[in-house]
Amino acid sequence: MFPSNGKPPPLSPVLLAGIAARPVSPRLLQPVLDHVMKLLGKQHPDLFERLSCLSDPTFLIDPIDLPVVFHLDANPERTYLEVSRSIERPAAAVIRGPLMTLLDLLEGRMDGDALFFSRALAIEGDTEAVVALRNAVDDSGIDLRGDVLASFGPFAKPAHRVLGMGGRIYTRMSRDLDMLKAALQQPQPKGPQA
Amino acid sequence: MNNTLVMGPVLFNWKPEDWRDFYFRIADEADVDEVFVGEAVCSKRTPFLDPFIPDVVERLVAADKKVVLSTLALIMNTREMNNVRDITASGDEDILVEANDVSATALLKGQPHAIGPYVNIYNEGTRDYFARNGATSICLPVELDLNAIGALAKDSPVPLEVMVFGRLPLAISARCYHARAHKLHKDGCQYICAEDPDGLDVQTLNGEPFLAVNGVQTMSHAYSDLSASVSDLQDLGINRFRLSPHANVDMVAVAQLYREVANGAIDAQEAHARLSGWMDGAAFCNGYIKGENGHTFSDAQ
Amino acid sequence: MKKLELVCPAGTPAALRAAVDSGADTVYLGFRDATNARNFPGLNFSRPELEQGIEYARSKGAHIYLAINTFPTAGDPEPWHKAVDDGAALGVDAVILADIGMLDYAAQNHPDLRRHLSVQASASNPEAINFYQDAFDVKRVVLPRVLTVPEIKALHKEISVETEVFVFGGLCVMAEGRCSLSSYVTGQSPNTNGVCSPACDVRYEDEDDGSMVSRLGDFTINAFAPGEAAGYPTLCKGRFVANGETSYLFEDPVSLNAASMLSELQEAGVTALKIEGRQRGKAYIAEVVSSFRKSVDGMESGAEVENDLTQVAEGQRKTAGAYQKTWR
Structure with a gap:
């Protein structure tokens, strides 16, 4: 789907996603992520x-088209998801790919094997x-828009101002992502075959 | 304690005359108790061997070897099925048949027979079923470790056997990889597997020795040498040891070596050193029996 | 002719729902342990999940088959026996077994529980199949992926049990249940541990030139040029060197897709079609099951529906595999 040098092609929708996400500072996003993890623990104990x-x-999730990375620790005693601008600590495994692909994977719309076969995702470390x-x-049937965004929505009570702000940013991201998704669903040239 | 040394069937496509001469020499010179004769790997090879089988069996019987007729491990069509039906029907009390597929065990039901390492016998329930069915010896699958073998040997109603020497038979397929490696199909294979009397070496992209191809069979690249585990196996109650024939080493000498190991006449390190000396450059493995990756080798007892 | 039964995989409750909602007649699955041949991390069903799964399937008229298709460890048959007992108690429609000791156990202890013979038993000929029927009253045999369509047809003249054949997904190139390649390299085998080429032994390594190398244990299984579609390093699907030539010696990175042969398979006497992939995601399940649902329904009206499942296929290419003699 993308050249494997890790750089999205110029002026691609993915690049736009990067631009759209750029103003989101890790400091603002972190409360959102804390909220997401709390919600996940409650809604998806499985x-x-x-x-x-x-x-x-422990996982390092690296959307190659965003200037941030995510550290995920799924240990039940200390579950956390942290966003940062750089790789701050080692993880057992690294999952690298375009944001849209990672989101599709997260929400179960695409098959992990199929994505990897096409090399849209790269995996390092503990397979x-x-x-x-x-x-x-x-x-788990995670539905970012249904579960997570709903909790930030107009009818949900934001815990405090920062969370609310993170929520607004998330909503904007969501809208942008929908637009990008539409663009991405246009026919695309395929990568070279084996 | 009586040790039974078994010469397994030749798994490779040797020239029929070489194949015959190998068995003649085993009959005349090798200190083995039982000799398995017949094609287990590829049905396309059987027409070439069939004319020599009576002479080979006669010579072995005359030398007081117990002869067992081997059968195919993978049976996919009527011709192969009929081949196995013919052999199972020809066995008697003196010349047993070795089943290498469940179909052959069914055909041999109620009469004494051997079971080869291609039939999946991993636990007591399956062992006991086959014992009730008439099996008089069972050669265990190659991937079992000492714990599993010990559990199977405990109170076994039938003598169990472990393959202790030779390239390990790891897989069998409908597809011929020997033909495929030469850009041929199985139907028009030109019997190309005859070029490699000990199997065709397979390396990884980095040049690491990996596997060996023998027609439709895939084998280990390394030669299994379980001499270091023979006394452990004896302690567990295993007294049947199978040697799998190779062309690149004197199997009479290999049989003598394992006889001495089984009798406690030489220790395992000495045995392995001799074997390595005879097989210049060969890699060895014994990982399975130690519960490790199958390809690894350690000379610790 | 009776309509072909579509037997679909599920590795999770979500995949089970996806399969049922996409038109599966039957879903096959396993418990989360070494008793089944897809013992992968994070996959498979707990007892309560199976109970709910059965309920969900029943509510939509679908069936559940429980795969207990590894070979019990000597000295420790308990987990396997318990799997059969629990499957019977929860009310699965059939158990899929490979081990003769297990078939014996199930036939003795649960005579009314329908027994199918797993592909892992590699019953490829009439004598073997009739043996399993006579000895253990097996009602259906999943045929190993080694037979051509004419061979399946000839086989049916000599047997009276139902057969089930694989029509889509990963393709074992070796006779199933008779392959120790994985344990030779990693110590873990399909027969005893329920895994082949386990993920814990897999490493992907990026090279400086943008290419990527996949390794399993101590061995290099494949290398991919920049951008080249990459496969999981299942060891029989790698690139190796023999006679000085590099090739996909055992099998190319392809998926089985027999969608164009459904009528032939039905005429050969086959009862059920099986889709491989309990380890695949629910998106894959939904896509593949819907596609085959259309194909099977289309056969009723005489219209053979070709599918295009290239994107979800391994290596993104497909093959009719052993069903065509030239594969050999």
């Missing part, structure tokens, strides 16, 4: 149970952890 087979369930995460996430 998700973490499925990962209990791993001794080190078992990645496979477990993918299987767990695929089952």
